[in-house]
Amino acid sequence: MPSGKRESSADAPKQDAPDVLSFDATQNLVGFFALLLSIDRRTNPERYRSE
Numbered sequence: 001m002p003s004g005k006r007e008s009s010a011d012a013p014k015q016d017a018p019d020v021l022s023f024d025a026t027q028n029l030v031g032f033f034a035l036l037l038s039i040d041r042r043t044n045p046e047r048y049r050s051e
Contacts, residue, residue: 021029041048
């Protein structure tokens with residue numbers, strides 16, 4: 001019989017997620033965020049000007 005108690009995400013067993021990303025995955029993430037930063041600098045240059 002179900003107890004009616006919901007299992008929280010903290011109590012759920014971990015999906016087989018790796019603790020450390022591979023080198024290629026890390027490089028992809030770094031490159032992605034560098035691209036986002038360069039796009040943001042181009043579209044909002046006033047945010048990146050030093051005073």
